[in-house]
Amino acid sequence: LAKTTQPISMDSYEGQEVNITCSHNNIATNDYITWYQQFPSQGPRFIIQGYKTKVTNEVASLFIPADRKSSTLSLPRVSLSDTAVYYCLVVPSGNTGKLIFGQGTTLQVKP
């Protein structure tokens, strides 16, 4: 499974837009890019998944360039409750159970 690289930590303030970039240089043709959010002492929670271009849901947007070697998770107008660890994963199509997590990005939102 392709390995991902993302910043260890980020700081932001309430109301700002936060962009977390992830690199996945060895992504395969049938791989999807998936982001999870995890709060302390809880299981990870699915945020968004995409294959190419742009995907948007009620929580976030995911931007994927044409070469798919990187992706950017965009969180609009963050609040204190968005303080969490965010994981970028590359997941083969239909293989959602065998997830390979990195260290993730710890996002700290300040008042």
Add this chain to the structure above:
Amino acid sequence: ETGVTQSPTHLIKTRGQQVTLRCSSQSGHNTVSWYQQALGQGPQFIFQYYREEENGRGNFPPRFSGLQFPNYSSELNVNALELDDSALYLCASSSGGEAFFGQGTRLTVV
């Protein structure tokens, strides 16, 4: 709420003992995966069960074993506990789509 339930929520065991952790998957999900998450690290894949058969295993020794039952619930068994087994153990269920995680079991080995 994800519909995935794990029990117990917390557990303290002594080195050398055995432990069984349980997971009830979300209704309709036939695949269950188990993960170990040490403090400050991302979850590490232990193994996956699909329709009662092991369907993939991570880099964990044989003393980590599991079962999946006809109702797709699952157990994780760890024998000969070591101090380094102290972690949050997560169960995730899926059925071809996204994986839904439970709240985890916090295991402390002393």
